[in-house]
Every structure is written in C-alpha cells, then in structure tokens.
Amino acid sequence: MSGIPLYWKYPFLLRLEDVISNPYTVLPVLIGSPDAPLYEKTLSYLKLIVEKTSVPQDRSFYNSDHEVIIFHSLGLVSKAIKEPQLLTRTAVAYSKRAGFFFRSENDELLISIARKIGISAAKTFQPPRLLRVFEDEKGKRQYGWLSLSYGISLTSFVRLVAGRLEQDSSYNLSSQIVHEGFVYVDRKRFARLLEEACFHYILKTYEDLQTPSADFLSEIQPLITEVEKYLENVKWWKRSFVKDRGVGEEVYGVVEEAFPPCMKKILSIMKTGGNPSHEERFNLAAFLVNIGYSVEDVLAVFRTTADFDEKIARYQVEHIAGLRGSRRKYTPYSCDRMKSVGACPIQEYCKGGKHPLSVYKHNLKLLKQSAEKPEAGNSSSTGKTQ
Numbered sequence: 296m297s298g299i300p301l302y303w304k305y306p307f308l309l310r311l312e313d314v315i316s317n318p319y320t321v322l323p324v325l326i327g328s329p330d331a332p333l334y335e336k337t338l339s340y341l342k343l344i345v346e347k348t349s350v351p352q353d354r355s356f357y358n359s360d361h362e363v364i365i366f367h368s369l370g371l372v373s374k375a376i377k378e379p380q381l382l383t384r385t386a387v388a389y390s391k392r393a394g395f396f397f398r399s400e401n402d403e404l405l406i407s408i409a410r411k412i413g414i415s416a417a418k419t420f421q422p423p424r425l426l427r428v429f430e431d432e433k434g435k436r437q438y439g440w441l442s443l444s445y446g447i448s449l450t451s452f453v454r455l456v457a458g459r460l461e462q463d464s465s466y467n468l469s470s471q472i473v474h475e476g477f478v479y480v481d482r483k484r485f486a487r488l489l490e491e492a493c494f495h496y497i498l499k500t501y502e503d504l505q506t507p508s509a510d511f512l513s514e515i516q517p518l519i520t521e522v523e524k525y526l527e528n529v530k531w532w533k534r535s536f537v538k539d540r541g542v543g544e545e546v547y548g549v550v551e552e553a554f555p556p557c558m559k560k561i562l563s564i565m566k567t568g569g570n571p572s573h574e575e576r577f578n579l580a581a582f583l584v585n586i587g588y589s590v591e592d593v594l595a596v597f598r599t600t601a602d603f604d605e606k607i608a609r610y611q612v613e614h615i616a617g618l619r620g621s622r623r624k625y626t627p628y629s630c631d632r633m634k635s636v637g638a639c640p641i642q643e644y645c646k647g648g649k650h651p652l653s654v655y656k657h658n659l660k661l662l663k664q665s666a667e668k669p670e671a672g673n674s675s676s677t678g679k680t681q
C-alpha cells in the first residue's frame with residue numbers, strides 16, 4: 296500500500312488552502328453545480344457516508360487534491376445545512392478508513408501522523424514485554440510475549456480514552472504499563488488509539504472551518520439543495536429525531552436542579568465563558584427547546600460564549616427548534632450517543648432512562664415527590680422555576 300499517495304489516504308492532514316488558493320472563490324466552480332467537475336463525486340462520498348459510514352475508495356486514479364477538496368467540502372456542506380450529526384458520521388468514516396490503512400504503514404509514518412495531529416508518541420527500542428496467554432487453533436493454551444513497542448504520552452492517552460473508548464475497561468489506566476510519563480502499547484492498540492485521535496482531529500478541523508458566507512452558500516446552492524433532497528429521501532432527519540418510548544414528547548417545566556450532569560456540565564462551560572464543542576452546543580440547545588425554553592431563552596444562554604454570533608446562533612437554534620429547514624424539532628442524543636462522543640461526564644448511566652430528557656423527567660418527578668412529603672417540613676417549591 297506504500298504506493299498510494301499519503302494525502303489520498305489521509306486527506307484530513309492537509310488544509311483546503313494547501314491544495315487550492317482562494318478556496319472559497321474556487322470551490323463553487325469545483326463542486327457547486329451539476330456540471331462542476333467534483334459535484335457528482337462529492338455527492339457520492341456523502342451518500343456512502345450516510346448509508347454505510349464509509350468513504351469510497353476510488354482506486355482508478357489516486358488524486359490526492361480531489362480527496363482533500365472533497366473531505367473539506369463535506370464539512371462545509373454539513374455546516375451549511377446545520378447538521379452536526381453528519382459531521383460526526385463523516386469523521387467516523389474518514390477515521391475508520393485511516394485505521395484500515397494504518398495496519399500496513401511503517402512505524403515511522405505512524406509516529407509522524409500521530410505527531411502531526413497533536414499526539415505525543417515514540418517508538419521504543421527496548422520495549423517492555425507482556426506475557427500473553429492465548430489458545431491455539433486446537434484450543435490448547437499457549438504463552439507468548441507481546442512487545443509494547445509504542446510509547447504514548449500519558450496526557451495524550453488519557454485524553455484519547457476519555458470519549459468513545461471509556462466504556463472499554465481494557466483501556467483503564469490501571470491496566471496499562473506506564474513509565475516516565477508514557478503509556479506503553481502494542482502496535483494494534485497504537486493504531487486504534489491513532490484512529491481515535493484522527494476522529495477528534497477531523498471533528499476539530501470541521502469545527503474550525505470558516506463559517507460559509509452567504510455569497511459562498513448561494514454559489515453552491517444547487518449542491519446544498521441536492522444534499523437536502525437526498526437526506527429527506529433517506530429520512531435522515533427522522534433518524535436523528537428520537538421518538539421511541541415517549542422521549543420525543545416535550546417535557547415542560549424548567550428546573551435547573553433537575554438537569555442531568557451532561558447538561559449541567561455544558562451549561563457551566565457556557566456560564567464561565569468557555570467554548571463548548573459543536574456537539575455540546577447542539578445537545579444543550581436541543582435539550583432546552585424540549586423542556587420549554589423559547590428561542591430567545593436559548594439565545595440568552597448561548598450569548599455568554601466567547602464566539603457568540605447572534606445571526607448564526609439564531610438561525611441554528613430556530614433550526615433545532617423546528618422553525619426552519621426540515622421543520623422538525625430535534626432532541627438531544629441518547630445517552631449511548633452522548634457517551635460515544637465524549638459528552639457524558641459520568642461512567643455509568645443516570646437513573647430514569649437512557650436519554651437526557653427521560654433523566655430530566657425522572658429527576659423532576661423525584662423533586663416533586665420530595666417537595667410533597669410532609670416530613671420534609673417544607674411546602675414550598677423544590678427548584679427554581681424560570
């Protein structure tokens with residue numbers, strides 16, 4: 296696989312500006328309308344990502360520039376239609392493909408990719424070895440040594456396993472060999488951690504993409520319209536709208552004390568002027584509009600963020616509240632999904648269900664019950680109702 300160009304395999308390692316100058320002027324010519332050279336290709340990539348969480352591998356010719364342009368275009372289109380779940384799925388697809396290629400890359404390249412995406416790692420020359428017990432084809436117990444040839448800095452390791460790998464106990468720090476600030480892992484595990492690092496790097500790259508201007512959007516409008524039509528056909532919007540077990544029902548009444556830890560955490564980032572991720576913002580907004588906040592109330596919460604832009608925020612919140620676009624009100628992710636994107640701050644699950652809205656309902660009920668108990672000696676309201 297060494298003959299395949301590097302950036303064809305890992306297009307996220309380059310910026311759009313590295314392959315085209317004045318990208319926002321040139322891009323509409325390349326992807327904007329049906330007769331543009333990369334219009335069909337961009338659509339075909341998007342469709343495979345939506346349907347199979349996979350990136351096409353057109354091996355007929357390895358054009359790295361096209362791969363880089365399509366990679367960034369997918370991010371811009373998802374941003375244009377305000378679809379954070381599509382960004383996440385695209386990041387999963389590209390990082391999975393990178394993980395596939397990692398299997399056959401040499402050590403130096405793996406280390407250099409790790410460093411390029413901000414992971415401090417090194418190949419060890421006298422690696423620690425671990426006695427491994429395994430069964431051969433005949434089911435007979437065998438022993439062998441596993442070389443932990445890759446060192447990954449403790450801070451990088453902790454950061455990487457804090458999200459989607461958190462549920463896998465084999466990544467617990469207590470199960471690792473740690474020496475002088477490095478966690479030692481074998482090649483297979485290193486490749487998996489690197490895949491995870493790519494996922495976060497891609498999401499961050501998309502988050503940092505310049506917000507498309509109105510002019511740019513109007514120039515790629517035919518592509519956007521086609522993407523929206525396609526997503527409508529495959530019922531993408533319904534997929535992200537949780538309806539089962541009553542979760543889709545609105546839960547009225549605002550008692551901040553009853554918020555689940557995930558929402559409290561995002562709120563606290565907001566209140567302290569922090570910069571929550573795109574997904575955290577989406578989930579908080581979706582949560583708030585479902586418990587009775589008006590668009591104005593949600594905007595008031597978001598106004599404290601460092602990069603608040605009234606026009607963009609209003610558009611996004613109205614979209615989430617079902618007042619624009621597909622006209623469907625969104626709900627936050629399920630707890631499993633929150634955990635998979637690293638937005639759940641706890642190890643287990645909250646009581647009351649596996650969805651932040653169910654948990655909120657449950658907490659509200661408990662608060663109400665405790666307020667009604669005569670022995671509580673307090674007949675006043677249990678929480679702050681805004």
Ligand code: SF4
Binds near residue numbers: 639641644650
């Ligand atoms: S378990 Fe669910 S409701 Fe509780 S903090 Fe995590 S994501 Fe939020």
